[in-house]
Amino acid sequence: MTFRERAIISQLMNMSRKSSPTSRNPGKESRHREMLLPLPLAKVRAMSLEHHLTLAALYNGRGNIDQINVLLKVVYLAYFMAAMAHEPVGPRLVPGRGSRR
Template identity: 50%
Template sequence: MARTSRRTVSKPTRKPLTKDMLLPLPVARVRALSLENHLFLAAIRGGHGSMEVAMNLLRVLYLSWFMRDAADAERDLDVFREAEAVLARGRIRAHQHQGWTLPEEDHRVLEHILALHDQQLASMPSHRYIVAWERLQRFLRSDDWSPIGPGGPDEDEEQKC
């Protein structure tokens, strides 16, 4: 009986993770990112907000969204939606020539997101940050309004200002 050769179809292999990618980001990098992020919120609180500041806070929000653990996905959903709504209301106020300001309760919502993101940066493997950054870039190139999904801020936010 003749022996037939069996060809195997190989699956595309994922590049193996390096030791550095399995470790959290370096402490100095985490501190620098955290300081930068908190300065954006302080700028708004101090009356120095701008579109650039708001966009950086939105970047932090979405990175944190992409870095969240699957176990926390449902629990944190409302916090992320509310933070997105806070930034939408800030944009609307600025558009209405009220300046880039936020009420104190909105500051607390964004402080919560910044604290969560600080925790993520300090504890998660570096590759999770890289994957989140890549997902953010894909989202920015898409036509989607929000990566957070249904239930995010809507057109009625104008009435809450």
């Protein structure tokens, strides 16, 4: 897990904490501002490729513990993003495709 991914997850988990509007440490304030910016497109594409290749390797039965760790990161990230969006997390049934039994 990269530093930026850990920072995003940490920020999502600590959103309920209130921070003072004026910071005594200007370097810390700039890091917070940077964490709010969108990820660069190259990083997003690299992460997307890594996630897709991981799923393909696991699907074909060629995965190992490294791929399982990447998949776990994806699941946690999706969970935290859904929690921040106040969306329910869990399986959903798509209308028109039948039900699972």
